[in-house]
Amino acid sequence: MKPLWKRAYDWVDERVELGGLVEFMGKKYVPVHRHSVWYYFGGVSLFLFILQVITGILLLMYYKSGEEQAFESVQFITSKVQFGWLIRSIHSWTANLFILAAFIHMFSVYFTKAYKNPREITWVTGMLMFFLALFFGFSGYLLPWNELAFFATKVGTDIAGAIPIIGKPMLVFLRGGEEVTGATLSRMFGIHIAILPGIFTVLLSIHLLLVQRQGMSEPTHFGDETKGEMKTMPFFPNFLLRDLLLWLLVLNVIAILAVIFPWELGRKADAFGSAPAGIKPEWYFLFMFQTLKYIPAKISIIDGEVLGILAFGVAGMLWTLVPFWDRQSERGGRGRFVTYVGIVAVLFIILLTIVGWLS
Amino acid sequence: MAFVRYRLIQFVLWLIAVSIMPSGRSAIAQDQCRLCHEGIEDTPSTLFKKDVHAGMGISCVDCHGGNAKKELMEEAMSKAAGFIGVPKGDQISKICAKCHADAAVMVKKYNSALPTNQAELLSTSVHGKLSTTGKETIVHCTTCHNAHGIARVDNPLSPVYPLNLPKTCAKCHSNGTYVRSYNPALPIDQLDKYRTSVHGRKNASGDIKVAECASCHGSHGILASKDVRSSVYGTNIPATCGKCHGDAQYMSGYRIPSDQLEKFSKSVHGVALLEKKDLGAPACNDCHGNHGATPPGVESVSKVCGTCHALNADLFSKSVHKSAFDQRKLPECETCHGHHDIVAAKDELLGVTPEAVCSWCHGNKPDSKGFLAAKTMRELIDTLGISERDASQLVEKAEQMGMEVGEAKFKLREVHQARLESRTMVHSFDEKQFQEVVEKGLKSASTISDEANGAIEEYYFRRQGLGVATLIITVLAASLYLYVRRLERKQAREKRG
Numbered sequence: 001m002k003p004l005w006k007r008a009y010d011w012v013d014e015r016v017e018l019g020g021l022v023e024f025m026g027k028k029y030v031p032v033h034r035h036s037v038w039y040y041f042g043g044v045s046l047f048l049f050i051l052q053v054i055t056g057i058l059l060l061m062y063y064k065s066g067e068e069q070a071f072e073s074v075q076f077i078t079s080k081v082q083f084g085w086l087i088r089s090i091h092s093w094t095a096n097l098f099i100l101a102a103f104i105h106m107f108s109v110y111f112t113k114a115y116k117n118p119r120e121i122t123w124v125t126g127m128l129m130f131f132l133a134l135f136f137g138f139s140g141y142l143l144p145w146n147e148l149a150f151f152a153t154k155v156g157t158d159i160a161g162a163i164p165i166i167g168k169p170m171l172v173f174l175r176g177g178e179e180v181t182g183a184t185l186s187r188m189f190g191i192h193i194a195i196l197p198g199i200f201t202v203l204l205s206i207h208l209l210l211v212q213r214q215g216m217s218e219p220t221h222f223g224d225e226t227k228g229e230m231k232t233m234p235f236f237p238n239f240l241l242r243d244l245l246l247w248l249l250v251l252n253v254i255a256i257l258a259v260i261f262p263w264e265l266g267r268k269a270d271a272f273g274s275a276p277a278g279i280k281p282e283w284y285f286l287f288m289f290q291t292l293k294y295i296p297a298k299i300s301i302i303d304g305e306v307l308g309i310l311a312f313g314v315a316g317m318l319w320t321l322v323p324f325w326d327r328q329s330e331r332g333g334r335g336r337f338v339t340y341v342g343i344v345a346v347l348f349i350i351l352l353t354i355v356g357w358l359s
Numbered sequence: 360m361a362f363v364r365y366r367l368i369q370f371v372l373w374l375i376a377v378s379i380m381p382s383g384r385s386a387i388a389q390d391q392c393r394l395c396h397e398g399i400e401d402t403p404s405t406l407f408k409k410d411v412h413a414g415m416g417i418s419c420v421d422c423h424g425g426n427a428k429k430e431l432m433e434e435a436m437s438k439a440a441g442f443i444g445v446p447k448g449d450q451i452s453k454i455c456a457k458c459h460a461d462a463a464v465m466v467k468k469y470n471s472a473l474p475t476n477q478a479e480l481l482s483t484s485v486h487g488k489l490s491t492t493g494k495e496t497i498v499h500c501t502t503c504h505n506a507h508g509i510a511r512v513d514n515p516l517s518p519v520y521p522l523n524l525p526k527t528c529a530k531c532h533s534n535g536t537y538v539r540s541y542n543p544a545l546p547i548d549q550l551d552k553y554r555t556s557v558h559g560r561k562n563a564s565g566d567i568k569v570a571e572c573a574s575c576h577g578s579h580g581i582l583a584s585k586d587v588r589s590s591v592y593g594t595n596i597p598a599t600c601g602k603c604h605g606d607a608q609y610m611s612g613y614r615i616p617s618d619q620l621e622k623f624s625k626s627v628h629g630v631a632l633l634e635k636k637d638l639g640a641p642a643c644n645d646c647h648g649n650h651g652a653t654p655p656g657v658e659s660v661s662k663v664c665g666t667c668h669a670l671n672a673d674l675f676s677k678s679v680h681k682s683a684f685d686q687r688k689l690p691e692c693e694t695c696h697g698h699h700d701i702v703a704a705k706d707e708l709l710g711v712t713p714e715a716v717c718s719w720c721h722g723n724k725p726d727s728k729g730f731l732a733a734k735t736m737r738e739l740i741d742t743l744g745i746s747e748r749d750a751s752q753l754v755e756k757a758e759q760m761g762m763e764v765g766e767a768k769f770k771l772r773e774v775h776q777a778r779l780e781s782r783t784m785v786h787s788f789d790e791k792q793f794q795e796v797v798e799k800g801l802k803s804a805s806t807i808s809d810e811a812n813g814a815i816e817e818y819y820f821r822r823q824g825l826g827v828a829t830l831i832i833t834v835l836a837a838s839l840y841l842y843v844r845r846l847e848r849k850q851a852r853e854k855r856g
Contacts, residue, residue, distance in 0.1 A: 079763040086821075238850075241843045248836040252829055259825040262761050
């Protein structure tokens with residue numbers, strides 16, 4: 001008599017031919033080297049995204065969009081719903097950790113030049129998901145309809161509105177009008193729970209499919225070594241179990257953060273009230289916000305803010321298209337220029353974020 | 360040579376004599392305007408004879424233009440000579456201001472101590488606004504001072520002499536048709552009310568020290584009472600009244616105290632009005648009246664206080680104390696609360712302790728109904744106070760722990776409201792009614808305390824839950840780690856073997 005799990009497996013295998021997949025996974029190996037640790041951040045990002053989806057769906061059961069109900073419904077979730085406070089706190093903390101993990105994952109791929117041929121599409125889909133993650137954060141931030149969120153959205157959409165030609169229509173589109181109102185809230189809600197998850201799921205599917213299909217990228221020096229010298233580990237079960245181990249540790253960190261530092265709700269947004277002193281965007285937008293503050297109001301005949309936004313736009317585009325212009329890494333070189341650009345970018349982001357945080 | 364010197368000295372002395380001779384007299388002597396007009400005995404020239412300006416040597420031409428030295432009317436009153444005829448509209452005040460706004464003229468020429476900013480004050484005052492004709496300001500100098508026959512303010516003939524001023528102002532302010540065209544909400548009975556006031560009665564009997572219109576409103580720079588700069592704006596009224604009523608020397612002849620302003624400033628009303636700038640708090644006029652200012656008196660004090668403290672007054676009038684106070688001719692509110700020095704109504708005023716006002720009458724009769732009621736009511740209100748404090752502390756504690764207690768915090772208002780209501784209900788002096796209000800507050804306080812305690816318990820439950828969850832996850836992670844290690848060792852052995 002076969003054990004129950006074996007019988008269940010055989011039942012599924014008989015219908016969907018799992019054998020091929022298991023065989024594929026069994027042959028899949030993950031390179032082991034001194035930079036292997038960075039491989040785990042893709043998995044951590046995925047885990048955090050899954051947590052976001054689960055907690056988001058749970059919050060959706062009680063959350064009510066609308067100027068008159070949003071704040072009150074979140075207040076109800078945190079004070080009356082069983083474990084509502086925990087779900088909301090986990091959702092908020094996970095959102096931030098997700099973006100942090102995505103930052104780390106993106107930079108690790110960048111510095112190890114894992115974006116090069118044949119993984120250009122993986123990199124581009126990853127970058128698009130990264131931008132969507134930032135937009136996830138921005139749109140979700142307004143949903144509790146509290147004072148900070150209201151004014152941060154006002155400032156954020158104002159910045160978007162400064163972009164030449166498309167700025168104004170974009171501002172009206174994001175706000176659902178000229179001002180931040182209940183219409184903006186409904187719009188952000190729709191974007192946050194339907195549009196972004198839809199696009200994100202498609203991109204994530206392509207991204208994961210490609211990762212599985214192409215396997216983990218090998219460091220440049222692996223190409224010089226013979227097959228016998230290559231150190232690897234099976235993806236299944238070794239890498240997957242290590243991934244699970246890290247996920248458990250991350251879950252522990254989230255639980256501690258959510259309980260010890262529950263996410264505050266603040267005061268309800270008042271469109272006629274004055275903005276709280278020292279209002280700042282979320283930490284992941286802080287380096288851009290701080291940079292715009294340092295740019296002079298006018299540079300020659302161009303508006304300083306416009307120039308700053310355009311510069312960030314161009315930088316983001318070049319960053320996304322790095323597999324297509326980094327010829328040095330493509331040819332098997334170390335791609336020092338790209339590395340230096342990356343180091344400058346990391347230092348710039350860290351420094352400006354700290355300055356923005358302290359100011 | 361001595362003759363020449365003698366003649367020279369004689370000439371110099373003549374020059375000095377001519378230069379020091381009053382110029383006015385010489386001007387009058389040469390004033391052809393007055394020669395003719397006084398000859399025909401017209402009203403302006405007749406009045407001008409007694410005008411303060413005539414005495415200063417000011418001629419008709421100083422206001423009307425022309426040449427007073429010319430005998431022929433055509434020459435004297437020609438446009439070429441600058442004759443303007445009767446000044447019209449804003450021209451009037453401008454002509455007055457030519458001298459009255461010029462310190463050099465007023466001080467050096469006329470040795471006057473009059474201020475020189477009257478014209479400026481008038482132009483910025485409520486009277487300096489554009490009239491309904493749209494061509495001139497509402498008031499000119501002559502509106503109050505007259506044109507010819509102007510007398511000093513201390514001259515009983517002057518329309519602005521203290522005894523005459525109420526009538527002068529009333530010329531316009533008691534004219535309903537006229538006032539309505541500027542401010543339909545402005546009353547027109549100020550003079551009538553004033554005549555009923557202590558100020559008005561004394562003024563009518565010839566006392567020039569008592570307040571008249573200008574004493575409170577100012578003269579040239581009068582501003583609307585809702586203008587924050589006005590001397591009769593809510594927060595400025597105590598100081599305006601205090602100018603006289605706070606001056607012991609000035610008030611010495613009236614046999615009334617002069618410490619009202621000092622007492623009022625420290626009172627609950629004074630602190631609210633003067634320090635917190637709360638315009639809802641009463642100023643002097645809210646109790647005494649403004650134009651009809653009179654002390655409220657024993658009979659009507661409760662009615663006066665009752666205009667704001669309506670519920671308290673109503674409860675008191677239905678209470679057992681009403682007849683007791685009436686029999687003893689005690690002023691209702693004032694007996695317990697005082698008048699100018701009213702302190703905030705604290706719970707300590709209630710009860711039979713030495714600082715409680717009830718003990719003044721009931722303190723020495725421990726078995727009396729009043730003593731027992733006061734004692735019970737104080738105990739009840741103290742209990743409510745303690746319950747409110749405890750509930751508030753619990754809510755604060757839960758909030759500091761990071762718990763969401765917004766609703767409980769909001770409900771705290773109900774307890775506070777019950778305390779305020781109970782302080783009002785004291786005036787019924789009915790133990791049962793009072794107890795009902797207090798119990799309502801106690802019930803709310805109890806609910807809030809339960810909610811806050813629940814939040815505090817929840818806080819510890821979360822901590823314990825976190826501990827358990829962390830332990831389970833850690834055990835799981837450790838097991839997984841050991842499993843991976845065992846698996847990899849096994850794989851390594853298999854690879855080697």
